[in-house]
Amino acid sequence: MSADPNLAADFINGDISFWVRAEGRPPQRQPLPGPIDADVAIVGAGMTGLWSAYYLKQARPELDIVVIEKEFAGFGASGRNGGWMSAKSPGQFRRYAKAGGVDAAVALEREMFASVREAVDVAKQEGFGDHVVRDGLIHVATSEAQLSRLRAETAKLEDHGWKRDEDFVVLSPSELHQRVHVNRAKGAYWSPHCARINPAQFTFGLAETVERMGVRIYEGTTATAVAPRAVHTDRGRVSAKFVVQALEGYTCTLEGQRRRLLPMNSSMVVTERLTDEQFASVAWHGAELMGDVAHNFAYIQRTADNRIALGGRGVPYNFGSSFDRRGRTADAAVRQLGARLVELFPGLRDVKLEQSWSGVLGVPRDWCAGVEFDPASGVASAGGYVGHGVTGTNLAGRTVRDLILGESTELTRLPWVGHRARNWEFEPLRWLAARALYAVYRFADREEYRTGAPRTHVSAKMANLISGRCPAGGAPPRGCRAPIPPAPSGRAMRGHRTAARRASLLGYTFAKLLRYRFGVKPL
Ligand SMILES: Cc1cc2nc3c(=O)[nH]c(=O)nc-3n(C[C@H](O)[C@H](O)[C@H](O)COP(=O)(O)OP(=O)(O)OC[C@H]3O[C@@H](n4cnc5c(N)ncnc54)[C@H](O)[C@@H]3O)c2cc1C
Numbered sequence: 322m323s324a325d326p327n328l329a330a331d332f333i334n335g336d337i338s339f340w341v342r343a344e345g346r347p348p349q350r351q352p353l354p355g356p357i358d359a360d361v362a363i364v365g366a367g368m369t370g371l372w373s374a375y376y377l378k379q380a381r382p383e384l385d386i387v388v389i390e391k392e393f394a395g396f397g398a399s400g401r402n403g404g405w406m407s408a409k410s411p412g413q414f415r416r417y418a419k420a421g422g423v424d425a426a427v428a429l430e431r432e433m434f435a436s437v438r439e440a441v442d443v444a445k446q447e448g449f450g451d452h453v454v455r456d457g458l459i460h461v462a463t464s465e466a467q468l469s470r471l472r473a474e475t476a477k478l479e480d481h482g483w484k485r486d487e488d489f490v491v492l493s494p495s496e497l498h499q500r501v502h503v504n505r506a507k508g509a510y511w512s513p514h515c516a517r518i519n520p521a522q523f524t525f526g527l528a529e530t531v532e533r534m535g536v537r538i539y540e541g542t543t544a545t546a547v548a549p550r551a552v553h554t555d556r557g558r559v560s561a562k563f564v565v566q567a568l569e570g571y572t573c574t575l576e577g578q579r580r581r582l583l584p585m586n587s588s589m590v591v592t593e594r595l596t597d598e599q600f601a602s603v604a605w606h607g608a609e610l611m612g613d614v615a616h617n618f619a620y621i622q623r624t625a626d627n628r629i630a631l632g633g634r635g636v637p638y639n640f641g642s643s644f645d646r647r648g649r650t651a652d653a654a655v656r657q658l659g660a661r662l663v664e665l666f667p668g669l670r671d672v673k674l675e676q677s678w679s680g681v682l683g684v685p686r687d688w689c690a691g692v693e694f695d696p697a698s699g700v701a702s703a704g705g706y707v708g709h710g711v712t713g714t715n716l717a718g719r720t721v722r723d724l725i726l727g728e729s730t731e732l733t734r735l736p737w738v739g740h741r742a743r744n745w746e747f748e749p750l751r752w753l754a755a756r757a758l759y760a761v762y763r764f765a766d767r768e769e770y771r772t773g774a775p776r777t778h779v780s781a782k783m784a785n786l787i788s789g790r791c792p793a794g795g796a797p798p799r800g801c802r803a804p805i806p807p808a809p810s811g812r813a814m815r816g817h818r819t820a821a822r823r824a825s826l827l828g829y830t831f832a833k834l835l836r837y838r839f840g841v842k843p844l
Pocket of ligand 1: 364365366367368369370389390391392393394395396397398399400401402403404405406407542543544545567568569570571574586587588589620632678679680681682703704706707708709710711712713714
């Protein structure tokens with residue numbers, strides 16, 4: 322029983338997710354019986370693995386496809402997420418444009434629109450999409466700095482070819498108020514390219530669908546290494562012509578891949594069902610998903626049974642890439658998310674939280690997802706969606722299909738194909754950097770609220786520069802249509818200037834932090 326007045330008496334911390342608990346786990350599937358042969362062996366039964374299985378089997382029903390899953394289908398991020406099936410890119414436009422050209426980066430964004438439609442259509446056709454509602458996505462600004470980022474973001478979207486009033490609609494505070502009551506809202510925009518899903522219902526349904534098509538899913542089987550034309554597991558070797566690695570935040574547990582993707586925690590809380598009075602204070606009648614534009618941003622859904630589920634970074638990274646597999650969430654993170662809920666919806670100050678949980682995202686060093694295939698070894702992999710994988714996994718699954726079948730298509734020409742970021746730094750650098758960066762982001766959010774300044778706090782700009790993350794509305798906001806120049810001969814000089822800029826920003830931010838936290842005025 323919980324003594325915290327904000328938590329329900331039978332509050333649950335962890336236990337995979339509210340979605341999995343409410344939906345009830347399907348019976349555990351059989352483990353791998355021993356060494357076997359297959360045409361395709363897929364490692365990981367999350368949305369990436371399952372979509373890959375779905376599209377391969379659909380295209381070539383004769384293929385013998387097996388999925389190897391350590392726990393159960395939907396155990397990972399796919400059964401824990403916020404249910405935003407959105408068209409948000411699983412990477413940074415700027416970097417994809419640099420790699421493949423602006424048109425290719427635009428094409429990737431358009432494919433994300435199409436992927437939302439595709440994933441919803443498949444779910445409906447295959448009979449597991451009754452709960453899916455395509456009511457779009459609202460981004461709301463609750464400070465002047467967030468508002469300026471929101472404006473920069475919509476300008477950027479227009480540069481990328483998004484049509485105003487078609488692909489997105491700018492909402493004034495009063496227009497937003499007609500859809501949902503958000504405290505201190507300064508402005509918002511809505512985009513139709515998003516569907517609300519119940520992640521467990523969706524992933525369980527997709528797993529049953531691929532099984533019905535003839536794919537074998539072996540649960541309770543741990544892959545220890547992925548090798549050319551083989552997967553090594555704790556229950557024997559799977560020899561296969563093709564292997565698909567789909568482990569996202571768990572990639573670091575595989576032999577030789579510890580620093581490839583950072584397993585970043587994302588944490589969620591869900592309230593009990595809202596009373597009529599609480600619901601009236603929020604007045605959120607549609608099924609739009611919602612997020613703010615803070616550096617430590619919150620993602621929110623009103624569930625089909627009238628609760629509010631809200632997520633955010635919490636404690637983003639644990640030393641040595643460790644994480645609680647069943648999703649237990651630090652008390653401080655639960656408090657932080659509960660406080661954010663009440664800041665956004667003060668009418669919910671008495672609502673109790675019923676559950677909290679966490680899951681891991683896969684974060685590449687450059688924050689850009691990739692789909693890879695090496696025909697020589699037969700190994701494909703997809704992931705690194707950084708929190709935007711619900712739709713990205715569908716696109717990845719269709720792309721993996723084309724790559725394995727040796728077809729050259731629009732999808733195989735997208736700029737995330739073949740994209741691989743460099744490895745993350747060694748510990749303790751990874752841990753120090755991740756902790757410091759998120760402390761800076763929290764600090765920047767507080768400062769932006771405190772000062773009311775209409776611009777992004779310099780400390781957050783510095784953190785973005787160091788982390789390689791390009792936030793909503795981040796630089797360069799405009800001009801993406803202009804050709805992105807290849808590396809000039811003065812590259813070394815530019816490198817020095819960038820380093821000097823980073824160092825001075827770092828110094829400035831440390832000074833600010835010291836002054837803010839300890840009242841120290843460094844010389
Ligand atoms: C709390 C949270 C909220 C999120 N919210 C959103 C959102 O609202 N919208 C959005 O677009 N994205 C969101 N995401 C991200 C999104 O859920 C992921 O990008 C997506 O689900 C990734 O799917 P996946 O199949 O690649 O990985 P996962 O779903 O993590 O699947 C990997 C699977 O591999 C299994 N596995 C691990 N190790 C092994 C091994 N050694 N051998 C065999 N199997 C193994 C795991 O058990 C797991 O089932 C969120 C993520 C989290 C954690």
